[in-house]
Amino acid sequence: MKPAIPFDNSYAQKLPGFYTDWQAAQVPDPKLIRFNSELAKELRLDLPDDEASLAEIFSGNTVPQGANPLAQVYAGHQFGGFSPQLGDGRALLIGEVIDSSGNRRDIQLKGSGRTPYSRGGDGKAALGPVLREYIMGEAMHALGIPTTRALAAVTTGETIYREELLPGAVLTRVAASHVRVGTFQYFAARGEEEKVARLADYVIWRHFPDLGGQADRHAALLQQVAARQAKLIARWMGVGFIHGVMNTDNMAISGETIDYGPCAFMDYYAPDTVFSSIDQGGRYAYGNQPLLAQWNLARFAECLLPLLSDDKERAVETAMQVIDQFPALYREEWTAMMRAKLGLLDIEEGDFALAQDFLATMENQKVDFTLAFRHLADVLRGNRQALDAQYQATTLLEPWLAKWQARIARDAAAEPHSRAASMEGVNPVYIPRNHKVEEALAAAHAGDMAAFDVLMSVLAHPFEEKAGLAEYAKPAPRDAGRYRTFCGT
Ligand code: AMP
Ligand code: MG
Numbered sequence: 001m002k003p004a005i006p007f008d009n010s011y012a013q014k015l016p017g018f019y020t021d022w023q024a025a026q027v028p029d030p031k032l033i034r035f036n037s038e039l040a041k042e043l044r045l046d047l048p049d050d051e052a053s054l055a056e057i058f059s060g061n062t063v064p065q066g067a068n069p070l071a072q073v074y075a076g077h078q079f080g081g082f083s084p085q086l087g088d089g090r091a092l093l094i095g096e097v098i099d100s101s102g103n104r105r106d107i108q109l110k111g112s113g114r115t116p117y118s119r120g121g122d123g124k125a126a127l128g129p130v131l132r133e134y135i136m137g138e139a140m141h142a143l144g145i146p147t148t149r150a151l152a153a154v155t156t157g158e159t160i161y162r163e164e165l166l167p168g169a170v171l172t173r174v175a176a177s178h179v180r181v182g183t184f185q186y187f188a189a190r191g192e193e194e195k196v197a198r199l200a201d202y203v204i205w206r207h208f209p210d211l212g213g214q215a216d217r218h219a220a221l222l223q224q225v226a227a228r229q230a231k232l233i234a235r236w237m238g239v240g241f242i243h244g245v246m247n248t249d250n251m252a253i254s255g256e257t258i259d260y261g262p263c264a265f266m267d268y269y270a271p272d273t274v275f276s277s278i279d280q281g282g283r284y285a286y287g288n289q290p291l292l293a294q295w296n297l298a299r300f301a302e303c304l305l306p307l308l309s310d311d312k313e314r315a316v317e318t319a320m321q322v323i324d325q326f327p328a329l330y331r332e333e334w335t336a337m338m339r340a341k342l343g344l345l346d347i348e349e350g351d352f353a354l355a356q357d358f359l360a361t362m363e364n365q366k367v368d369f370t371l372a373f374r375h376l377a378d379v380l381r382g383n384r385q386a387l388d389a390q391y392q393a394t395t396l397l398e399p400w401l402a403k404w405q406a407r408i409a410r411d412a413a414a415e416p417h418s419r420a421a422s423m424e425g426v427n428p429v430y431i432p433r434n435h436k437v438e439e440a441l442a443a444a445h446a447g448d449m450a451a452f453d454v455l456m457s458v459l460a461h462p463f464e465e466k467a468g469l470a471e472y473a474k475p476a477p478r479d480a481g482r483y484r485t486f487c488g489t
Pocket of ligand 1: 086087088089090091117118119120121122123124125249250259261487
């Protein structure tokens with residue numbers, strides 16, 4: 001019996017011409033590596049509970065009843081240069097389900113073989129990058145940041161070639177949708193205005209139902225996408241997350257973080273931090289992310305121009321208004337996020353500067369971004385030691401702490417311990433530290449999943465400090481070489 005999942009495939013049904021129906025490659029020896037049963041429950045999947053059957057499904061060998069596997073087409077600006085056709089070159093949307101909260105979610109296989117959009121690629125994924133995406137996505141979710149998630153990781157029994165021979169694997173990814181800025185760009189670049197309009201109305205139906213039916217809904221869509229990106233990037237910045245490839249094909253219209261490739265979390269605070277080996281110019285450096293989100297948003301706006309007004313000038317004006325307003329929108333989101341991290345309850349004009357000044361205390365000091373915020377709460381409990389220990393010199397920290405204390409004194413009354421506790425609820429103690437991620441991946445490569453499992457259990461509760469896990473809270477040793485990430489998912 002084929003497993004039955006209650007699929008409801010709106011993309012397949014509503015958007016013919018936006019994809020190619022396709023089948024996953026058969027693989028010789030699928031083995032279930034990890035399965036996210038908590039997420040499966042959330043998705044209301046009623047699946048066989050033996051690992052062999054799950055491996056068959058999540059390798060793509062078995063097509064569940066009601067699935068409609070398809071490869072989506074999209075385009076995208078990659079490092080600023082436009083590629084008119086990308087698309088799912090190694091992924092297949094197998095279908096959509098409605099989760100237990102009533103939200104529509106995509107279930108996608110990544111690494112499931114060649115498709116019409118593979119160009120020169122083999123359509124496959126290696127185990128390391130699959131598990132890396134699993135770790136990063138689940139960590140982001142636990143940090144409360146909108147993200148695609150990992151449902152399953154399966155090895156295929158194949159060996160794939162990436163400068164070296166590696167075990168092949170498939171990741172099952174769950175997303176609010178896989179519609180990207182690049183999806184719009186594909187049709188806009190071909191002058192297919194009617195299709196751009198259909199896609200816009202589809203994402204309004206799926207992600208912004210409140211806008212449905214409004215005459216100015218496409219301008220409102222642009223605004224809403226801008227608002228979600230502003231919020232998302234502010235959240236990234238708050239945890240030191242560096243996406244690494246903010247190409248327009250890697251920006252989801254839903255506002256989720258998508259396509260974990262060479263991403264990594266920053267240890268020592270430095271706005272020019274770049275981990276990706278292919279990001280030579282530092283285009284996607286930590287500090288550039290808000291600017292690049294705005295750049296991507298402008299590319300999205302260009303696609304929508306014909307929908308904004310019949311009058312070209314008016315359309316451009318409407319688009320520019322939203323794009324120009326993005327920095328202010330972002331700054332508001334960032335300041336609100338920082339207010340929570342600094343334990344501030346009221347809103348004061350000077351909060352933006354206060355937060356910036358705290359970051360300035362960290363510059364050129366090799367201060368761990370995560371721990372500096374985490375240990376700020378300890379100061380309220382009368383312990384400055386842990387914070388001071390992050391700094392080589394506290395010359396800038398001293399006056400800043402005085403300003404912060406004065407600001408808190410003007411703030412709504414809060415008992416210091418409860419203020420500290422609420423700060424700890426937003427300043428994680430655990431993030432996926434680069435060296436810990438690498439350690440887990442190396443062990444997994446050698447067939448030992450123990451380190452992966454411990455890491456996942458630590459990252460599942462990033463705000464709760466637990467005994468015996470101190471090493472997971474620490475950055476890589478200061479003398480460790482520069483961390484490098486690669487694209488090979
Ligand atoms: P990404 O780096 O994941 O954002 O991918 C950029 C584009 O390259 C997408 O269209 C992918 O589907 C495609 N791609 C990446 N790796 C492969 C591969 N091994 N085989 C085929 N297509 C790929
Ligand atoms: Mg991508």
